[in-house]
Amino acid sequence: MKKSKIATAVATLALSAIVLSGCSAGGSDGAVTLDFWSWAPNTQELVDVWNEENPDIQVRYTDAGGGKDSSAKLLTASRAGNAPDIAAVEYPTLPSLIVADVPLEITDYVSDVTANYADGTLALTTFDGHVMGLPQDVGPMALIYRSDLLAEWGIPVPTTWDEFRTAAAAVREANPDAYIASLPADQWAFYAGVATQAGAEWWSVEDGTWTVGIADEASLEVADFFEGLVADDLISTEPILTPEWNAKANRGEYISWPSALWAPGVIEGVAPETIGNWSMSPFPQWTAGDTGVANQGGSSVIVTKDSEHPEQAAEFVKWLNASDAGAELLINVQNAYPATTAGQESAINNAPPSLMPDQADYYSLAATIASNTIPVTWGPNVNVAESAFTDELQRAIANGTPWRDAFIAVQKTVVDDMTDVGFDITNK
């Protein structure tokens, strides 16, 4: 018995030694190893290219799950003091991570590449002059639609939201089973985007004092408009990208998806029977002739405060996001729409997405759309807002109560939360 106990103790010690050494696996002969969390497809391939070229700065990639899971994980790891060196972060989440003291300011490390971005794009990761991360890809909003069906039914592609309403009614008439689109309550980013287009500022900050505008006049009018579409049965509020939605998309019962430039890849995956029947056009506008759109999706890459090698980490972040070589890989390997101006210009020569092979001007149109994105300030509790928005709007749709009341309730939840945490707010 005594012998086996000693054996157990030895085994335990050996095991913990392995575990411990695993944690502190630095490189030998001066090389550093950096941990990198992301979720974008094929990121490992990009990391492999870097590792090949940079034997002294080795990057170890972990797929940390989608944007939301990843930031929750990042926050927890950071509070425990063992965050990865580098992490991908969605734009709306970045302020909440800054408040939680997760990212490291990299202004001085990246000053040589900031000119590679359009001002509006760099603004996504720059706060009060402090650069907290580098934009990787962007998702300017765009309309993708079934060009074959709209042509067959003689419905013009909507360029304004009023035309969208007319087109929605025409679609219902042409095929009673079909809707122009489904815009359910969990599409918070869509509704935030169209409110931005209408001139709403859901958050703004000046001298450390915040203003929350989720229930400002522009937002409430947006609420009224889409409530009207639902009330008249012109759009559906069924959850999207479910087996149900996918089946209907395949059957041609959803005619469009107002979303962003990343949408073609998604549709190709879920509605393969419709490949070749789609096109992309600029997003509908509230006022005819306007060109501004919001971003929906896209992510940035940060260096964390826990990193022991911030300089090397920043080198990798710059290569991945702001260099021409990185942009090339982002477009071709990751199928993302790059954030840098040069990357967007080099994309013009690419073939259009396979969902819409006939649309030769896809990427030049994309570059035009991207050059007109409206800068948005995200608040420190976007997560609270998104969660409240989805539940409130879901309830409003289910009970048939006014959407503007849901927006007002979200405004109150967000303001209460910010007040509770201790932010200064102008419109309590």
Place this chain on the structure above:
Amino acid sequence: MTATPATTAATRPRSEATPARTEASRPRKRPRSRTRFAPYMFVGPAVVLFVLFMLLPIIYAAYISFTTYKLESGGIFGTQVQVFAGFKNYIAVFQDQALLTGFGNLALYSIIAVPLTLGLALLFALLLDTPGVRATRFAQTAIFIPYAVPGVIAALLWGFMYLPSTSPFSYITEALGWGTIPFLEQSGIYGSIGNIAIWGGVGFNMIIIYTSLRSIPAEIYEAASLDGANEAQIAWRIKVPLVVPALILTGIFSVIGALQLYSEPTTLKPMTDVISQTWVPLMTIYRNAFLTDDLPGAAALSVVLALGTVALSALVLWLSGRRNKGAQS
């Protein structure tokens, strides 16, 4: 778990010898040092694991539940720090309207799922225990297999069978001209989620009740049939009263299981717009902890839910104890 004290006495005449045995089995003298340490060494590993992985996390959760994040100056927008908050999070738990709705949903679900799970489990156990029934092994396995399917996979599987476009049931009703079945709408959601739990839970509970049934001495059935009882009467008058302890046990398991409802509604959530993020209390805990960055709030709600579960189990045990006592006197 086998039977009530009355039957033990009846079937084991040896019990008269018990007083004498106590005298005989008085412990012999042993070297003291060995007896003193041996028990501790045996329980040691379990205690260490319990302390490390149960007690410490519980204490830590309780600690977190009394803290909150507050903004301090510094950084671009200020920086959040963890500070002591007193009972703030607990007050918030009891004032949360959405949580109340969550408990309401849970109650509706439990009213459907718990009695049906137990009722079906008892029915199947009794049927399997009827003399002359064939293929019991096969039937037992067939009923038990759904329990081996993980909850998330079960929910996905049923989710596909609920969605109008992929549902075989809706396919049939639509072919008959009755339209689709509203599995994932407000009217059907409780039944739909209850059904998944029943489908997965019947087998496990059936095994417990069936095992309990098998341990009833055959003499009792012989006596009953000599007295002229038929199988249905034996089942209702003899078997059911004798497996009451097993029913209580499965009842407690089912109630605790119902309180922990999470994976089914979470998995179905993307498929329907009637399940909110706070549809049941555990979903609220998840949202607070991982979506809205309110770990202290999640911890407070966890503590409340855990205490509530313990209280509820204690209540059920106490009630059943009283009932047993009443039956004996």
